[in-house]
Amino acid sequence: MNFPSKLIENAVNEISRLPGIGKKTALRLVLHLLKQNVPVTEELSNALLSLRKEIKYCKKCHNVSDTDICNICSGIRRDKSIICVVEDIPDVLAIENTAQYTGLYHVLGGVISPIQGIGPDELKIESLIKRIEDSRTEDKIEEVILALPATMEGDTTSFFITRKLKELNIKVSTIARGIPIGGELEYTDEVTLGRSILTRVNYSID
Amino acid sequence: MNFPSKLIENAVNEISRLPGIGKKTALRLVLHLLKQNVPVTEELSNALLSLRKEIKYCKKCHNVSDTDICNICSGIRRDKSIICVVEDIPDVLAIENTAQYTGLYHVLGGVISPIQGIGPDELKIESLIKRIEDSRTEDKIEEVILALPATMEGDTTSFFITRKLKELNIKVSTIARGIPIGGELEYTDEVTLGRSILTRVNYSID
Numbered sequence: 382m383n384f385p386s387k388l389i390e391n392a393v394n395e396i397s398r399l400p401g402i403g404k405k406t407a408l409r410l411v412l413h414l415l416k417q418n419v420p421v422t423e424e425l426s427n428a429l430l431s432l433r434k435e436i437k438y439c440k441k442c443h444n445v446s447d448t449d450i451c452n453i454c455s456g457i458r459r460d461k462s463i464i465c466v467v468e469d470i471p472d473v474l475a476i477e478n479t480a481q482y483t484g485l486y487h488v489l490g491g492v493i494s495p496i497q498g499i500g501p502d503e504l505k506i507e508s509l510i511k512r513i514e515d516s517r518t519e520d521k522i523e524e525v526i527l528a529l530p531a532t533m534e535g536d537t538t539s540f541f542i543t544r545k546l547k548e549l550n551i552k553v554s555t556i557a558r559g560i561p562i563g564g565e566l567e568y569t570d571e572v573t574l575g576r577s578i579l580t581r582v583n584y585s586i587d
Numbered sequence: 588m589n590f591p592s593k594l595i596e597n598a599v600n601e602i603s604r605l606p607g608i609g610k611k612t613a614l615r616l617v618l619h620l621l622k623q624n625v626p627v628t629e630e631l632s633n634a635l636l637s638l639r640k641e642i643k644y645c646k647k648c649h650n651v652s653d654t655d656i657c658n659i660c661s662g663i664r665r666d667k668s669i670i671c672v673v674e675d676i677p678d679v680l681a682i683e684n685t686a687q688y689t690g691l692y693h694v695l696g697g698v699i700s701p702i703q704g705i706g707p708d709e710l711k712i713e714s715l716i717k718r719i720e721d722s723r724t725e726d727k728i729e730e731v732i733l734a735l736p737a738t739m740e741g742d743t744t745s746f747f748i749t750r751k752l753k754e755l756n757i758k759v760s761t762i763a764r765g766i767p768i769g770g771e772l773e774y775t776d777e778v779t780l781g782r783s784i785l786t787r788v789n790y791s792i793d
Contacts, residue, residue, distance in 0.1 A: 386652055391638070400615065400616070409606065414635065414639055423636065423639075426636040428594075428600075430629065432595065436595070445595060471615075
């Protein structure tokens with residue numbers, strides 16, 4: 382594509398480096414910004430810059446935060462005896478949106494993946510162990526929920542963490558896998574369907 | 588959606604003001620930027636800001652440009668006797684990409700739309716007339732091609748411009764409407780198909 386202006390070309394190139402945005406979409410966004418008043422672009426530009434430069438990570442759970450300790454870790458209504466271990470920040474948001482969980486989180490920052498060169502030391506696993514050990518004094522952590530992806534990498538990470546936690550004598554659980562609510566048996570993959578039968582739960586209508 | 592950080596919330600809100608980008612996509616982009624080094628965000632932020640603040644519009648054709656007179660208007664290989672009138676900047680890019688046109692352009696900045704309160708005075712129509720009048724001395728403009736959208740607003744604008752140009756005794760043409768190349772008759776709308784029969788052209792195999 383030939384651009385009539387270096388400024389446009391530059392902006393299109395920068396925007397199209399974002400995931401899922403091609404040159405055509407980038408150009409559409411650029412032309413949209415050109416039609417708006419200058420402050421619209423200024424606010425967007427500043428929001429991105431201050432996000433990237435001022436963002437902090439919670440020192441306890443490694444979630445993004447505006448403060449040293451995040452709202453969840455310092456929340457007075459949170460159940461401090463449970464930690465839910467997740468791969469990354471969007472997972473925290475997803476679980477928070479369910480409004481079904483009141484415990485704390487621990488963001489690993491990835492999963493073990495030998496192919497991508499990510500070993501246990503690249504993840505916040507040591508920090509999880511330390512957090513549980515330290516908790517013995519004040520708020521005691523009694524359960525760790527592993528909410529990692531149902532992939533080989535996720536399973537490997539779950540296995541690794543479980544083995545590490547064995548010495549600490551703590552309850553370890555994992556989120557349920559099965560047919561999604563509203564999902565039809567007919568269209569569910571065989572692995573999920575097979576496992577959902579093996580891991581069936583008691584059904585009562587009391 | 589609840590965000591763990593005001594900075595993230597702010598960035599997501601700003602990004603999701605762009606057309607076609609919702610909160611979920613905006614969050615994905617924000618988390619992507621957080622995983623990159625700081626310069627990636629800085630370059631994006633600066634590119635947007637300098638685009639919006641430093642962009643110029645060509646004084647002749649009103650296309651975007653880095654200089655007072657754009658590359659097309661000042662190009663020595665361009666045919667300065669033809670002007671193609673388009674609604675907006677993307678149309679120039681689209682026609683340039685065909686590599687079938689070597690004349691000049693004139694960007695109206697919209698089409699006449701009483702519903703949206705856009706009259707002829709909001710558009711660069713006077714500037715087109717003046718451009719043609721001025722051309723009588725140096726490079727004479729001999730033809731105006733109307734390449735406006737095939738909508739009621741586009742047709743109104745074409746009609747308005749044609750009437751204005753009548754006094755100047757200049758050739759006025761419009762781009763061909765018809766079945767797109769590769770398009771099937773069966774799936775073409777009746778108006779296009781009907782018009783393509785009425786405006787049929789001579790077919791010769793010489």
